[in-house]
Amino acid sequence: MSRFDAPRRVAIVGSGPAAMYLASHLLDRPEVPHQIDIFERLPAPWGLVRWAVAPDHPEKKLVIDRLFSYTFDRPELRFFGNVEIGSDITHQELRANYDGVFYACGADGDNRMGIPGEDLPGSWSAREFVAWYSGHPDFSHLTFDLSHPRAVIVGNGNVALDVARILTSPVAELAKTDIADHALTALSRSQITEVVILGRRAAAQGAFNNPELEELAHIPGVLVEVDWGADQSADAELSWAAQRKLTTLKDFSSKAWSPSAKKIVLKFLSSPVELIGDGRVSQICLAANQLQTDASGRVSARASDQHTLLETGLVMRAIGYRGRPFAGLPFDNKRGVIENRQGRVCANGETIPGVYVCGWIKRGAQGVIGSNKKCAAETVGRYLEDIADGATPVLNASLEAIPHLLDKRGIRYVSKSDWTRIDRFERNAGRATGRPRVKLTTSDALLEATL
Numbered sequence: 001m002s003r004f005d006a007p008r009r010v011a012i013v014g015s016g017p018a019a020m021y022l023a024s025h026l027l028d029r030p031e032v033p034h035q036i037d038i039f040e041r042l043p044a045p046w047g048l049v050r051w052a053v054a055p056d057h058p059e060k061k062l063v064i065d066r067l068f069s070y071t072f073d074r075p076e077l078r079f080f081g082n083v084e085i086g087s088d089i090t091h092q093e094l095r096a097n098y099d100g101v102f103y104a105c106g107a108d109g110d111n112r113m114g115i116p117g118e119d120l121p122g123s124w125s126a127r128e129f130v131a132w133y134s135g136h137p138d139f140s141h142l143t144f145d146l147s148h149p150r151a152v153i154v155g156n157g158n159v160a161l162d163v164a165r166i167l168t169s170p171v172a173e174l175a176k177t178d179i180a181d182h183a184l185t186a187l188s189r190s191q192i193t194e195v196v197i198l199g200r201r202a203a204a205q206g207a208f209n210n211p212e213l214e215e216l217a218h219i220p221g222v223l224v225e226v227d228w229g230a231d232q233s234a235d236a237e238l239s240w241a242a243q244r245k246l247t248t249l250k251d252f253s254s255k256a257w258s259p260s261a262k263k264i265v266l267k268f269l270s271s272p273v274e275l276i277g278d279g280r281v282s283q284i285c286l287a288a289n290q291l292q293t294d295a296s297g298r299v300s301a302r303a304s305d306q307h308t309l310l311e312t313g314l315v316m317r318a319i320g321y322r323g324r325p326f327a328g329l330p331f332d333n334k335r336g337v338i339e340n341r342q343g344r345v346c347a348n349g350e351t352i353p354g355v356y357v358c359g360w361i362k363r364g365a366q367g368v369i370g371s372n373k374k375c376a377a378e379t380v381g382r383y384l385e386d387i388a389d390g391a392t393p394v395l396n397a398s399l400e401a402i403p404h405l406l407d408k409r410g411i412r413y414v415s416k417s418d419w420t421r422i423d424r425f426e427r428n429a430g431r432a433t434g435r436p437r438v439k440l441t442t443s444d445a446l447l448e449a450t451l
Helices: 015-029 059-074 091-097 125-134 157-169 181-188 212-217 242-254 371-388 401-407 414-431 443-448
Strands: 008-013 034-040 077-081 100-103 124-125 149-155 196-197 222-227 262-267 268-276 283-293 299-309 314-317 344-347 349-355
Touching: 008 015, 008 091, 015 034, 015 059, 015 371, 059 077, 077 414, 091 100, 091 401, 100 371, 124 125, 125 157, 125 181, 125 314, 149 157, 157 181, 157 196, 157 212, 157 262, 157 283, 196 268, 212 222, 212 242, 268 299, 314 371, 349 371
Parallel strands: 008 034, 008 100, 034 077, 100 349, 124 314, 149 196, 149 314, 196 262, 222 262
Antiparallel strands: 268 283, 283 299, 344 349
C-alpha cells in the first residue's frame, strides 16, 4: 500500500529536458503516487530540444522518442500547452491548486557585451538566430542580413560552433534536416563566405567541447583556420580535455585543406571593443588580449591597447544564456536564476513551502541535456523530504479546477491529444520531402494543426 491514500498533485512549468526529467523522477516513485500537469507557454513541448538543438544534430533529439515521449504519454500526466504562467494563470493560482509547483522554465534571456554599438542593426544574440533557424514562433518573423561576406561570432562555446556550422554548411545538406523552411530559404541566398569565432582567452581555455570542434573539419567545402594570438597555453598545466582540444586545433593548422569556397576562423585572445556603423554594423573593433593568472591559479584575459578592425555586416554574441525574473518569485539577478537552495525556492534565506526549481532557472545556463537528470533528482529529493516532514500538506484541489479556469478565460490550450495531431502533421510533411519533419513555425499554424 502506498504511504499516501490519494495522489499528490503537482504542476511543472516548462516542458523541456528539466521538466521531463522531473516528471520521470516523480512518476517513478510508486510509494508516492502523483498526478502531474505540465504547463508550456508555446503550443509544442520539448523546450530547447525542439527550439535550440542544431538541425544537423538529429541524434541529440532522439531523447524525445527514447525517453521524453514515454513519460509524456503516461496517464498520470496532463499537458497544457499555449498557457503562459504569470498572465493566463498566476503563480498564486497554481499554488492554490497544487501540492507542489516546480519551475523548469529554462533561461530565455542572454548576456550582453556591454560595448558601444551593441544595439546597432546587424548585431544579434546567437540565441535569437538559433531560435529563428529552429522555427521558434517568437522568432520566426526575424530577418537576418546575410549579404556581407563576413560574419563574426563573439564567444566560442558550442552554441557559437553551431551557428558557424549553420552559416557555412551546404544548403543541400541542411535541406535534409528539420531546419525551419524560412531559414533554409534565407541561407540559400546567403553571401557569407567567412565566419570568425572570437575567444577572449587562449585556445587552451576555449569554451567548446572537442567533439563539436572536430565537426568543423567535416563541413563540405569549408576550410578551418586557427588564429592563435599571443598564445601562452604551452606554459600552463592543462587538463586532458584542454590538451585534446589543442591537439584538434593543431590538426586544423597542419591539415592540407582542399580549395574551399568558405572558411571558419577560430580567433583567440581577442575581445570586441566596439561595433561601428552608420545606421547598421559595418565593422567590429577588436582588442588583442593577454593572459594573466591570479593567486588561485585562475586564468583570465586582459585587453591590450592593440586594436584592429574587421569589416562585417553581422555580429552575434554567444556569451551565455540567462534566466529572467518570474512574477511572484524571488530572483537572483546576478546569477540569472530563481533564488533557491538545492531546488527549494527561498526568499531572504527562508524556504517558500511547496515551490521548487529545476534546470537552468535553478543552476544557471550550464550543462547539456543529460545534466538535467541529476538536477531533477536533487530537486525531487528535496520535495520528497518536505512531504515526508509534512511541510507541504495535501490541498485536495479538484482535477477540473484548472481546465475550468482556462475555459472560463477563453484560453485555447493544447492537450496531449492535440500535440499528437501537430506531431503527426509535421512528420507526415517531412516524410513527403525526405526530412524528419517540417516544422510549423507560428503559434497560429500549430494551433490550426490540432483541429
